[in-house]
Amino acid sequence: MSKIYYFSYPILILAFLISGSIFSQKNNLKTSSTDSLFLELKVKPNTISKVESLITLYKLAIKNNQANEAIIDEAIIVSEKIFYLKGLGESYDRKGLNARKNNDFNNAISYHKRALNYLNKTSDTLLIIKCLNNLGVTYRKVNLEKEAFQYYFQALDFSEKFKHERSITIALNGIGNVFIDIEEYDKALHYFKRVYALDLKNNSIKGQEYSLSNIGECFLYKKSYDSAYYYINNALDLTKKYKHKASEAIRYNLLGLLFQKKGDYMASTEYYKKAIPTFTNSNNIRYLSNTLINIGKNQLNLANFKEAIDNITLGLNNAKNIKSKENITLGYKSLVDYYTLTKNFKKALESQKIATTFKDSILNESSQKSIISTQIEYESAKKDKQIQQLALENEQSKNKAKTTFNKLIIISSISLIGIIGLLYLLNLYRKNSDLEIEQKNSELQMYLNQINQLKDKVENKSSLSKQYFIEKYSEFDLSKREIEVLTLISKGYSNIEIAEQLFVSQNTIKTHIKNIYLKLDVKNRIQALKKIGI
Structure with missing residues (x-):
């Protein structure tokens, strides 16, 4: 049976590609329509309405799988010109969502952080809550549980104050999933059960499916297998009743894991096999690779070594293609078991070393990303502070x-x-x-x-x-750092004081000053200040 699945996977993928080509003409029409709307919007005057229309068009393009970053970048440019902080916040939050969708988590964190900086200057609480939840999701994706908790709980606090149940549900689910990641299953159960109560109250069928599955997963890890089966099977019944095929496959995958933990490898394999066609047709490579590796693990325990190595290898290759670290680690651990059982101890040792190295690299990457996220926060805050200051001055000018x-x-x-x-x-x-x-x-x-x-x-x-702030330095083609240095010179700072202020060496400051003199065609500070009209 497993050989059939092993060879049917490429055939199903080929069918998926052929079916995709049938709709290519339709997608091209959508792209053309999106592009023409974008061109129409670009030539309109810079207004709040234009920014909001650009954001709406970007969301539509994403929905149609025709992402065009130029659209949202234009929304950001216009928002900066008219000092529209809400538009800047929503635009960066949208960029963060798309970056996360493409597994670009570093940029996703950067964009969501910038969005939050802007949105905190507005009164739009719902957008702030969404941004906080997005940060929680993204930090969880890079295994930074402390930061994920921080933003999820902030989102939960705001959501409960404003009684926004959808945002409450997202925050509670996120918190529960982080507790699963750190293996605190009783705490995870508490939050998932709160979500389930809300799903029942609001008659949310998909929400109930998800909550029942999450509760069942908690019991699975607690080794309460009967309770786990009860909840996961109830979730499966709902997915079948309402024909949610993608969710159905995920439930089969979870039931496969449940019976694997119980030691019933034949039942586990049957559940895993039921999930394969849906994962293949939807091109869900992450779940497909996990399913194939686990089928291979079951076959090892049933002494079907030839089928086992085929499925483990196929699953591991798929995991490598999409850089799924958890599944790559699982695949190499399964290879260790295979080579040990087949008494090929040299290869078993090699696979063990790779698995250990890879696991360590995941931990090191999480630590590195924590440092990067701190740097991102600092740089983003520094960059955005200038725009916020200009927006404040613009508002003060309007009031005056x-x-x-x-x-x-x-x-x-x-x-x-x-x-x-x-x-x-x-x-x-x-x-x-x-x-x-x-x-x-x-x-x-x-x-x-x-x-x-x-x-x-x-x-x-x-x-x-x-216009004063825009035109003041533009004619001299000064860099951002040279503008900062020249601004501090105008305030009477010495080279030492400027170096301390900008956290660089005095030699760097001297270089910047030399470049400023060259660009302004002057010989000293006094001439430079006179040249720019200070």
């Missing part, structure tokens, strides 16, 4: 302009009353000399000119304030 405009209205009203009074007096004293009337008309004209000048000044102030 609004206050000035209100004052102008009051002044105008008072002036208008004064004009009416003057006209009334002129009517009473129209017998006065023409010279006196001429003088009063001149004064009146002067007041009106002052009012118009004030109005023009108010209207221009906002745009000048915005």
Whole structure:
């Protein structure tokens, strides 16, 4: 039987590729439609509505498997230009989701972190909650349980305060899964049962399937096999009833693991085999590789060594193709068992060394990613602080302009009353000399000119304030670091103080200053500051 599955896997994959080509023309039409909509949006004025339309288009492209990063990058560019912090936050969060989907977890963390920095400056609590949950998921993917807990619990706290049950469910499931990862199964059960209660209350069928399966998995690891079978089998019944084929295959995989743990290898293999067609048709290589390796493990215990090595090798190769570290480790451990049972101790030792090395590399990578995530947080916060400061100054400028405009209205009203009074007096004293009337008309004209000048000044102030930061250094082609150095020079900092402020050596600062002098075509600090108008 296993030989049939071993050879049918490539055939099913070929069928999957052929069926994909049938829909290629339809996908090309979708791509063309997305591209044309994007081009239409690009030429529109930079507004909040444009940013939100770009984000919506990006989500649609992702849904149609036609991801186009240029769309969301344009949303970020426009948001920066109009200081739209919510747009920046949502855009970076979306980039993080797509990076995570592509297993690019380092960039996913970076994007979600940047998103959170922006969203924390807004009042959109739901977007903040989503971003916190996304960070929890991503940190769990790289085995950083401490950070995953931190963000999941923050998301749970916000969700409960605002009674947003979908976000509560996501956070609770995430927390439960992290507790499974660190083998604290009783705590995981507590959170999964809370989710199940919410699923029953809201009549969420898919949620109930997922929760029952999670609860069953906890009992499996606790070696409470009867309870595990009860919950997983109930989850399987729901998936069959509502024809959720992808979920059904995952339940079969879990039941296969359950019977393997119980030592019933034939029953375990039968459940695993039931999952293979669905995993193959959906191109779910991660689960397929796990299933094949576990079938091989069962066959080892049944002394079917030829079939065992075929399935273990196929599963291990698939795991290597998608770089699934857990399944690669499982595959090499299974090879150790195979070579030990077949008395090929040299190869058993080689496989054991590879398995151990690979397991250590996973731990080292997790540690390295923890350091990287800290660096990402620092760099992102530093970069985003500048934009947030500009947005704050822009808002202050708008408020100041609004206050000035209100004052102008009051002044105008008072002036208008004064004009009416003057006209009334002129009517009473129209017998006065023409010279006196001429003088009063001149004064009146002067007041009106002052009012118009004030109005023009108010209207221009906002745009000048915005352009000041953009145009100040652009004409000199200075780098970001050179701008920082020049800014500190304008504040009177010495080379030593600048080096301490930017955490670099004095020689580096001297190099930057030399480059600044060359680009500005000056010889000293005073000339440089004069050149840029400070």
